Amino acid sequence: MLERIKRARRQMAEKGLAAMLFTSRENKFYIAGLYSGSGYILLTKKQVYAIVDGRYYLAQKQRMTQGITLQTDSAHPAAGQIERILTEEGIDRLGFEADEVSFGVWQKWRGTLSAELVPVSLPHLRSVKSEEELLCIRKACRIADQGYEYILEHIRAGMTEKQAENELLYYMKSLGAQKESFDIIVASGENGAMPHAKAGERVLQPGDFVTMDFGVRVGEYCSDITRSFAIGEAREPLRTVYGIVLAAQEQAIAAVRPGRRCREIDAVARDWIEKAGYGKNFSHNLGHSMGIACHEDPRFGPKDETVLEPGMVLTVEPGIYLEGIGGIRIEDDILVTESGCEVLTKAPKELRVI
């Protein structure tokens, strides 16, 4: 945890800041173990302060990183406590997470705090994962793999998408997952044409392709996997599309190594899908980083110039969506290594017909 605090202080220093106020759940957890929508972490050159209200005080006292000064003061609002600390340490410029703080909160702070408020973006603070973080991510990936094998055995025609979702989640939580990383997608038949369809009331039919996109949290870290499979028989055109998506995904994974730019990996899959004639049917980025948040920077997108480094964890998830017919998406989580990458999700990818 000390390493993370050092990393955050380095990024603060690069921006000429002596203090930074963290409000996002992800950064509060990353720096201080505070996984909560409420409360603040105030990082100065000397200290790390956690400012939480009475409702969370006891829970945080037990869970937070050692060495952090926990403050609770129900008589004074958080802004007052922050003002006092800044005055004590003689700090007159305070960084804040510009993409996390609402305009309304910023306005209130501007009226209360005497320090200059400096909007800051630290998109890559958490992008290189430690071994400790990877332990959680690996476990979350293993549970997702097991969940896929389980649901293939239990899903069947006649079930609704929602029922399949309920069975899958119940099983993954029984294996020790905290919860789902995001609302599980079960998109069957023509619903498969919607990249972000949620599990709904549609009843699974023989001849459907089904896309399931899911993941779980372990120790607050996410996994995220997608597989498409067929019920009864694998019909055209999606049978052919499956092969195109799988080839695109495998080529993109094979292209990952430190020093390459994110947009180059996106291009590998995108070019392949375009050459196969489905360019306009691949309507999203190839992938995203993943950690405490399920969607982090950098992204495997056409415009992301970030250079890959060992320790980054990203998804690789090309898809082809045909309106009125359905869709195919195949997604794995990968860890950038010294020489290439390691695929963290290991569920089989050959076309399964159940």
Added chain:
Amino acid sequence: MLERIKRARRQMAEKGLAAMLFTSRENKFYIAGLYSGSGYILLTKKQVYAIVDGRYYLAQKQRMTQGITLQTDSAHPAAGQIERILTEEGIDRLGFEADEVSFGVWQKWRGTLSAELVPVSLPHLRSVKSEEELLCIRKACRIADQGYEYILEHIRAGMTEKQAENELLYYMKSLGAQKESFDIIVASGENGAMPHAKAGERVLQPGDFVTMDFGVRVGEYCSDITRSFAIGEAREPLRTVYGIVLAAQEQAIAAVRPGRRCREIDAVARDWIEKAGYGKNFSHNLGHSMGIACHEDPRFGPKDETVLEPGMVLTVEPGIYLEGIGGIRIEDDILVTESGCEVLTKAPKELRVI
């Protein structure tokens, strides 16, 4: 839905605005049926525009309210589309949700949009529920009631809090719930002293009091119920505390009627608990409004001056928390009626020992 659009336009007009840009999931759904973190609803005096990106276009086309102009234009960012509409309609002042839009987004808009950006707060836009909304809330409450009866039959010493949570949620989803309203709280033994403890790895013991706080979503609307019960035997001091909390809750519910202020209802429960000697152990508001968001305004809090109106739905949830020992909380959802209130959650409240 038209009624809601009219209501939003009235509130816009009161603030002297000819257009308002909605970004919160809750208001986008309320006005236009768009339940998504991405996308925008632009409400003008003449039109309702939904601006969504390609990933959500198809899903939204199916789900959205009739009469709404759906725009998607992957070649132009949303701000460009908004700018074009404002220019066409000759609008030079645009309201936005000040508490929902990040400082970073506001900065970008300020650079792109030529209209003056007016920060707006509409905390009571959704506070009076329609019959259509109440249908969903009632169903969500019924499933929570059934969930409580189910878990009382299935929970037992030796189970972890997390296992109890998994059983409860699986069952409520099998009854048609979309998902949980919020992370389910199962706080056993000394964990009961933490009002917002999540379900964790603690193993339930004979002699524990267990507090379960949970709810589900139906049609995107929430329920929220809490019950405390004992395993094996109901020990002191919590047995006595249970009676105090229950009396506080029932008196507060009996005090609800149109025309009273929210803070007066809070005071009924708070005074009772203070007189019983536990004032400092009741560390949160008595309750909150509930709807598409699980926590809405107004609140049953010591400072909320809002006057109750028929159609408002709020929780009534006093609690007493004893550090190192445990806690008791009892929560129901109530609907303000013409003459008083109707209790929407109906699970029994006498002390249960299982």
